[in-house]
Amino acid sequence: MSDTVYPAPAGTDDSIDATRADAAWQRAASDPEGYWREEAQRLDWITPFTQVKDTSFDEADFRIRWFADGELNVSANCVDRHLATRGDQTAIVWEGDEPGETKTLTYRELHRDMCRFANVLKTLGVKKGDRVTLYLPMIAEAAAAMLACTRIGAIHSIVFGGFSPDSLANRIQDCDSTVVICADEGCRGGKRIPLKANVDKALAHCPGVEHVLVIRRTGGDVSMTEGRDIWLHDALEGVADECAPEPMNAEDPLFILYTSGSTGKPKGVLHTTGGYLLWVTKTFKEVFDYREGELFWCTADIGWVTGHSYVVYGPLANGATTVMFDGVPSYPDHGRLWETVDRLGVNILYTAPTAIRALMREGDDWVKKYRRTSLRLLGSVGEPINPEAWNWYYRVVGDERCPIVDTWWQTETGGILISPLPYAIDLKPGSATKPLPGVQPQIVDAEGKVLDGATEGNLCLTDSWPGQMRTVWGDHDRFFQTYFSTYPGKYFTGDGCRRDADGYYWITGRVDDVINVSGHRMGTAEVESALVSHVKVAEAAVVGMPHEVKGQGIYAFVTLNAGVEPTDELRTELRQWVRNEIGPIASPDALQFAPGLPKTRSGKIMRRILRKIAENDTGSLGDTSTLADPSVVDTLVAERIG
Ligand code: WT7
Numbered sequence: 001m002s003d004t005v006y007p008a009p010a011g012t013d014d015s016i017d018a019t020r021a022d023a024a025w026q027r028a029a030s031d032p033e034g035y036w037r038e039e040a041q042r043l044d045w046i047t048p049f050t051q052v053k054d055t056s057f058d059e060a061d062f063r064i065r066w067f068a069d070g071e072l073n074v075s076a077n078c079v080d081r082h083l084a085t086r087g088d089q090t091a092i093v094w095e096g097d098e099p100g101e102t103k104t105l106t107y108r109e110l111h112r113d114m115c116r117f118a119n120v121l122k123t124l125g126v127k128k129g130d131r132v133t134l135y136l137p138m139i140a141e142a143a144a145a146m147l148a149c150t151r152i153g154a155i156h157s158i159v160f161g162g163f164s165p166d167s168l169a170n171r172i173q174d175c176d177s178t179v180v181i182c183a184d185e186g187c188r189g190g191k192r193i194p195l196k197a198n199v200d201k202a203l204a205h206c207p208g209v210e211h212v213l214v215i216r217r218t219g220g221d222v223s224m225t226e227g228r229d230i231w232l233h234d235a236l237e238g239v240a241d242e243c244a245p246e247p248m249n250a251e252d253p254l255f256i257l258y259t260s261g262s263t264g265k266p267k268g269v270l271h272t273t274g275g276y277l278l279w280v281t282k283t284f285k286e287v288f289d290y291r292e293g294e295l296f297w298c299t300a301d302i303g304w305v306t307g308h309s310y311v312v313y314g315p316l317a318n319g320a321t322t323v324m325f326d327g328v329p330s331y332p333d334h335g336r337l338w339e340t341v342d343r344l345g346v347n348i349l350y351t352a353p354t355a356i357r358a359l360m361r362e363g364d365d366w367v368k369k370y371r372r373t374s375l376r377l378l379g380s381v382g383e384p385i386n387p388e389a390w391n392w393y394y395r396v397v398g399d400e401r402c403p404i405v406d407t408w409w410q411t412e413t414g415g416i417l418i419s420p421l422p423y424a425i426d427l428k429p430g431s432a433t434k435p436l437p438g439v440q441p442q443i444v445d446a447e448g449k450v451l452d453g454a455t456e457g458n459l460c461l462t463d464s465w466p467g468q469m470r471t472v473w474g475d476h477d478r479f480f481q482t483y484f485s486t487y488p489g490k491y492f493t494g495d496g497c498r499r500d501a502d503g504y505y506w507i508t509g510r511v512d513d514v515i516n517v518s519g520h521r522m523g524t525a526e527v528e529s530a531l532v533s534h535v536k537v538a539e540a541a542v543v544g545m546p547h548e549v550k551g552q553g554i555y556a557f558v559t560l561n562a563g564v565e566p567t568d569e570l571r572t573e574l575r576q577w578v579r580n581e582i583g584p585i586a587s588p589d590a591l592q593f594a595p596g597l598p599k600t601r602s603g604k605i606m607r608r609i610l611r612k613i614a615e616n617d618t619g620s621l622g623d624t625s626t627l628a629d630p631s632v633v634d635t636l637v638a639e640r641i642g
Contacts, residue, residue, distance in 0.1 A: 002427070029440065032463075039278065057485035059484070064464050071247045072248060072250065082107045095326065098332075099332065113140075115240070118243040126178070133177040133183070135158075137186035157268070164579070171258050174265075175268055181232075184196050187327075212229045248273045250272065254272055267478065276466070280313045295345055298345045337349070345374045346374055346375065350381065356397075377403055380405070384509055391617040406433070418507075419436060434503060440461060458497070462490050515544035527540075530577065531578060538561045546615060558593055598633050
């Protein structure tokens with residue numbers, strides 16, 4: 001079957017065309033020192049670096065350091081340096097949950113808000129290197145809070161507002177945050193999210209937290225603990241408008257962001273100052289071909305890495321105008337994105353396949369009701385985009401005018417690694433196309449043998465790039481073991497990947513025990529441990545299953561304790577239990593009571609078989625002869641859900 005190919009359109013004189021893209025890729029591979037020395041001039045350095053790249057993925061001299069003796073400040077790069085030329089330009093367009101509930105902030109206003117916020121943090125005793133946890137809706141103050149942390153060298157850790165009090169508590173404890181910043185409530189799709197009340201519950205288990213800074217968003221009733229909780233608007237009274245940026249070493253920590261892995265509790269992914277900022281600055285400019293005066297809208301929440309890199313840091317470092325959206329695509333109706341695109345005049349839209357599929361299901365009329373003529377470029381991120389969804393996005397949303405950048409990356413990579421440069425490469429629906437300059441992918445088989453040419457296997461990266469994560473907070477050994485021990489000398493992404501005869505990469509999804517639900521990463525082990533913490537559950541095994549809108553859904557097999565009746569009420573109770581333990585995104589889509597789980601004679605659960613059952617691919621269960629009791633499989637197949 002031959003793939004449909006959409007030829008790259010002509011860009012502007014400044015766009016990266018095919019010739020420039022090739023030259024950059026070659027140069028980055030053959031002369032990384034020279035290439036990155038020049039690229040790093042995109043940033044303003046307080047102290048210029050002399051060292052460029054100092055990296056090794058080998059166990060004996062494992063290290064990842066970029067521009068290590070340079071000094072800079074992220075907030076100065078994102079805000080101060082634009083004041084002279086674009087102080088009155090809009091930096092942030094905030095779009096609330098209700099359409100037209102809009103607020104804009106110029107770079108000058110953002111500078112003032114950020115400095116004042118930083119001064120408040122100082123009065124709370126926050127110092128360079130301290131961790132500050134943010135649990136916030138998508139309000140402009142969230143960007144100011146992030147920048148305020150970077151202003152004074154504090155490390156922010158943002159926890160997505162959809163996580164439960166327990167998940168929040170774990171993340172606060174893991175990095176020993178002393179200050180939490182939250183809002184009274186969030187608003188999503190017309191509903192209120194009790195953020196402050198969740199913080200109160202979480203803090204019952206976090207004695208190390210000294211202060212909670214509360215931002216008034218809805219005016220809803222919240223309880224304030226005397227001596228601990230402070231309203232931001234009170235704290236801001238009489239605070240100075242200026243705060244000098246702290247000079248930070250390029251390798252000083254910038255932020256921690258927790259993400260799920262195949263084992264254990266979520267890992268605190270640590271990014272540092274210079275390399276991360278350079279990576280998001282460059283990829284934002286080049287992948288979206290961002291042009292002066294354009295309005296960029298990434299619909300991601302700042303609780304995920306996409307929000308960090310492409311709502312806040314990448315756009316602002318480039319002096320762009322970025323939209324912060326505090327709503328959802330389905331509220332008040334399924335035309336919300338397109339109505340907002342028209343009303344605000346959005347030029348670049350960056351969203352997730354799950355949103356595209358959900359809207360596609362509602363029919364073309366919701367889209368066609370609006371003009372969308374401002375759109376120039378469309379982006380996709382978070383999970384593989386199936387060709388049907390790609391084509392719908394291209395034809396119906398973009399009127400066959402707008403190239404689509406399908407961007408593959410991870411929390412760990414800091415920013416985009418494999419993606420079209422839209423004016424340089426022909427597009428194939430469903431392929432993230434080719435690596436960006438400086439990115440060296442390799443496909444290997446299960447034993448680590450390098451596979452060349454057209455092939456399929458596991459995706460690795462053979463060399464470092466500046467935006468790479470530097471460690472797992474508090475557990476450097478776990479960092480090495482997780483990413484560099486499977487295939488020695490290489491970074492293993494956890495993704496499966498096909499490369500076609502034209503050298504295009506097609507990400508096929510996770511090959512580890514991580515599932516991708518609506519573009520959100522979920523460790524099956526986390527859901528399992530939530531399930532077994534329920535008194536009635538003896539054992540649980542969780543796998544992914546195909547889901548029309550979410551990409552993958554969560555399928556849980558649950559063995560109950562002896563004597564417990566498997567009822568529909570209990571099924572509902574267990575799903576609710578997981579919601580409460582982790583958050584709504586972890587709630588199982590299917591929950592099957594299993595009298596027994598398929599295990600080898602040594603007691604290992606055979607997930608391969610459970611995956612097949614969840615996928616309803618029971619005709620090819622493979623060899624079950626090594627099972628301790630092969631008959632459990634028949635029962636599971638017979639009682640399969642859906
Ligand atoms: C995992 C990373 C990328 C930031 C948001 C998610 C999957 C991401 C794509 C894509 C196919 C993709 C991978 C990756 N993924 N983008 N364009 N095509 N798969 O970050 O939560 O760290 O998840 O998302 O499986 O490993 P994350």
